[in-house]
Amino acid sequence: MLDLTDLQTYLSFESISTSTQHKGICQATAKWLAKYLAGMGVKTRVIPTKGNSIVYGELGGDPAKKTILVYGHYDVQPAEPINEWQVDPWGGAIKNGAIWGRGSSDNKGQFWCQVLAIKEAMAKKVEIPVNLKLVVEGEEEVGSTQMETFIRQHKKLLKSDIVWIADGSATTQGAPTIDAGLRGCLNGCLTLRGPKKDLHSGSYGGAVANPVNTLATVLSKLADPAGIVKIPGFYRTVKPISPSAKRVMKGEGWSKAEFLRVTGAKALAGEAGYSTQERVGLRPTLQVTGITGGYSGEGFKNIVPKEAVAKLNFRLVAGQDWREIAKLTEQYMAKIIPSEVAWEWEIDNGNDAYLADPDSFVIRVAREVLTKAFGKKTVVRFEGASLPVTNYFAEMITSQVLLSGWAGEMHGVDENLSLAAIERGVSAVAAFWQAIA
Amino acid sequence: MLDLTDLQTYLSFESISTSTQHKGICQATAKWLAKYLAGMGVKTRVIPTKGNSIVYGELGGDPAKKTILVYGHYDVQPAEPINEWQVDPWGGAIKNGAIWGRGSSDNKGQFWCQVLAIKEAMAKKVEIPVNLKLVVEGEEEVGSTQMETFIRQHKKLLKSDIVWIADGSATTQGAPTIDAGLRGCLNGCLTLRGPKKDLHSGSYGGAVANPVNTLATVLSKLADPAGIVKIPGFYRTVKPISPSAKRVMKGEGWSKAEFLRVTGAKALAGEAGYSTQERVGLRPTLQVTGITGGYSGEGFKNIVPKEAVAKLNFRLVAGQDWREIAKLTEQYMAKIIPSEVAWEWEIDNGNDAYLADPDSFVIRVAREVLTKAFGKKTVVRFEGASLPVTNYFAEMITSQVLLSGWAGEMHGVDENLSLAAIERGVSAVAAFWQAIA
Incomplete structure (x- = not known):
């Protein structure tokens, strides 16, 4: 049985970064999170920026072990239109097998899988086989404006073997995802x-x-x-599309009917000689x-x-x-x-764009771990959108960036994350430590 | 010495057709004008339409004489911004050799030249050598929406040899103008x-x-x-541009510098092989x-x-x-x-477009008459804008439409018409009757 009391507290902070009148709440959220992590035994600092502060934490410092930097964000989208929610967006209600509220998926809830994995290892006195660095920013929803400067100024502090950006969503069928690329x-x-x-x-x-x-x-x-x-x-x-990328995309289970339904477009369109997935992800x-x-x-x-x-x-x-x-x-x-x-x-x-080799060791390991934990085949994608923070990490810290996710619907009303996804996420985190170590 | 007392009264009506709250004033203006013309001995009717009424008048009915239909309009543009006027826009002030106010040029004042010419002939007991029909509408400033129907329904009543639309403006140098064409x-x-x-x-x-x-x-x-x-x-x-049109345009005294100054364009532009005047007027x-x-x-x-x-x-x-x-x-x-x-x-x-032969008898006569009356060479132009009422007259009444004008600045603040232009206009009207008869 999961104890999500502390996540409920975390969700109760209205840490809306796009609203200037919520600045104080954002700072309070950062302080609360830092105190919470410190209480767990994580060496924690709140690092000020020109915007909202960044919470930084370290656990373990064994030079013989690999270091994973986990990126998350404590800021959230506004909850408007509030009267359309079935629950209090700031209440963290647990019902129908899910936890509900703004941030429950994006990214407080998903990040909480990392926290719970650490807590579980500590409770069971299992050794964590990697060093962990946690970076939780407060401006992701407004474009991570402080992250380029922050990373540049703290290259040494952030030095890691792998950066794990666990802020993506599952497919509509509930399969976890890995983004092997982002467009510039x-x-x-x-x-x-x-x-x-x-x-x-x-x-x-x-x-x-x-x-x-x-x-x-x-x-x-x-x-x-x-x-x-x-x-x-x-x-x-x-760069031409690599054979491995082509292979990965074929296995993605893309549906033309679903694409036309979602977009409402009359027909597929775009460059001749490329599939819709290629047009969006790699062209x-x-x-x-x-x-x-x-x-x-x-x-x-x-x-x-x-x-x-x-x-x-x-x-x-x-x-x-x-x-x-x-x-x-x-x-x-x-x-x-x-x-x-x-x-x-x-x-x-x-x-610029970010492109990983879908056959890289990190992606292969993550794919296996996620598939096993979720009991559904992990979808490896090439996403057409941009996430500049990925480039900042890839250029200044390590080329081994892992972009993955298992969140539900993110920015709409009734945002929620199923308890099953949290449980599976926690075990995926622990399994990833073991597999990558 | 001109007596413009009655024109001052005419100008005092705020007959703004674009404003629904001035509907009553427009109707009152039509009534006043009809009564005034009737008082002069013109057989007058106020003909209702779905919009503002049309004032119709007839003078003379000798089948041996030619019939000129004179078109004018009693409605005006709004006077806003009123506080920028140097005079009361509804006061009809006479100063600095001009009569001032909304409608003084467009079209009450210019139309008044027709009225004064009739009055003068009557006062001097000079026989008017043509039959006259007067059509003064009240919706010109909102697109003459009632005129197509009105003309179609009154073809017989309006039957004429020549339709004279005296609603144009003089050049910035004060020369009277004739529009030999309008684009569709x-x-x-x-x-x-x-x-x-x-x-x-x-x-x-x-x-x-x-x-x-x-x-x-x-x-x-x-x-x-x-x-x-x-x-x-x-x-x-x-239709290719006729040699006579080309000849007329050459004499127009068009200035490239003036064109660039007025438009603020970086350079002339348009179809190769055509002059700017041709591009605007006849292409x-x-x-x-x-x-x-x-x-x-x-x-x-x-x-x-x-x-x-x-x-x-x-x-x-x-x-x-x-x-x-x-x-x-x-x-x-x-x-x-x-x-x-x-x-x-x-x-x-x-x-559709309207195109007259610039060498037609009517235009030749009007050019001579206007040049003589104003002491300035009449400019014959091909205007690029449209005036649908011209087409209605040309298609349903007579192909002999004369578009001419000697008004000043029309739609801005401080609208006025010089007393000299009125005097010259009056003598041009009388001279045109004689020359065309």
Whole structure:
């Protein structure tokens, strides 16, 4: 029988990082967690940052043993809309075989499997065969803004053989997952400016460049309808998809019907010659995430608009350097944007892709351990989204990053984690220590 | 010395057609004008419509004489921002050689030249050598929504040899103008729909069609960067620019520097082989007047948007049928929009171009008369905007439509009309009667 009283306390903290009025609660959560870990015998510190503090803990320091750094986060999403919850989002109710509340899956509950595994080993006086480092941040839900600096400043402290980011979710069928890759990202904004003010489209249309028409043409030259990016040099450094990655993806049990149901798309689309999983996980893409220009209210306003803006989101893959892509994009824009139109290309942020060998020792071990603990075949995936903290760890601490998860639905109402997943998670953690040691 | 007391009364009516709370004032204005014209001896009626009433008047009915129908409107633009006016917008102040107030140029003051010409002839007992029909509507500023129906229902009543729409403005140098052409218009809205909701661009980007990317490509296929419309059949019926039109435009005194100053455009743009005046006045064009899709707030939202919308405004020229263009556009869209994306093309409104022969008898006479009365060479232009009422008259009453004007700045604050322009206008009206009779 699991004792989740302390997790219930942990869940009761409204540690919402996106809300400035919850700053104090976030700091209190960090303090509570540090005190709790210290009480367990973990050597603990609360390390301040420019944002919410980071809780750091160490257990064991035997140079003969391998060191696993476990990453988690104590901050959570807001609970709104609160009246749609069946339970108090901050109550940690246990019913129907699950623990309920904001953070129960993401990431307090999932992280608690690490805590419980340590407690169990200590209670049973079983030796933990690895050294453990715990890093629990408080800004994951707002983009881990402090982590790059934190890791750079504490490289020595964080030195480890393996970094385990246990913050992912199980499949809808309840199978645990490992992400063997994440795409990189580049966000930028392209603004085109035409006449100094909106002009009458009757009196001027056809005699001045229209920045919305021009933007459409520019965007069509950046990527074609199949999704092929047309920026010269864009694919030059892209690594081909490895045979092992292809093999892994075939075993993933992907369903076309499920994909179409979830997206509501009329049909599959994308680069010819690649499967949907490859298109999403291992091929780069350019998405226009927002466009605006001229009049978009009711009815019509017959103008030649003065301005048009597009927000561009590149997803990049292994081999691509986001700074180089930003530069190539700018160079190409300079070529294709007609001189009648003034323009500006502003980069907002970027990060490179993360790609692991799905046959690496760490992933093989984790896959076996998770499959055994959960009684379901672990799904190894190549995720199309980005998680910059992975890159920071991979670049500054160790290339042996393990991204795995067994959480349920994360950001919606009625977030919960089944007691079975917690029990299985605890045994997976202990089994991983043994197997990797 | 002009007596403008009655015009001052006419200007005092706040006959703002765009404001529903001024409906009563508009009706009162119509009644006042009808009573005034009747008092002059004009056979007058107030004809109700679904909107504001139309004032109709007749003077003379000699079948041996030509009949001129004069069109004007008693409704005006709002006066806002009122505190920026130097005078009371409803006061009809006479100072600095001009009469000031909303409607002083557009169109109460300019129409008053017709009234004064009639009064002067009557006072001097000079025979008016033509029959006159006066049509003064009350919805010009909101698109003359009642005029098509009104003209269709009163074809017989309105039968005339010439329709004179005296509602244009003088050039900035004070020369009177004649519009020998107006472009037609077609407004439609294209909506593309992709996934059923915004998707995560990381997890889905590259594997589903993005309606914003798709819209950009579709728009780029509708018109190229030089402004050439690429819809098959679009130019098939376009009439070539006549030698007389080319000759007239050369004499117009157009200035590149002035054009760039007014528009603030970096450079001239448009179809090769045509002058700026030709591009605007006598060549068709497709302007995207508004575009929207995805996220356009601060920062970034990394989504594959579910929808993208573009508002399209075609300007059409003689020979093009707006209904046919709407159909050709839809047929072409059906070909170029990929099947992964759902779409809708909604037509809002359209009208054909109006084109007169600048060497026609009516225009030649009017040019001479105006040049003489104003002491400045009349500018004959091809205007790129649309004025649907012209088409209604041209199609249902007579092809001899004369579009001319000598008003000052129209829709801004401190609207005024110089007393000289009124005096010259009055003598131009009388001279036109004589010359055309």
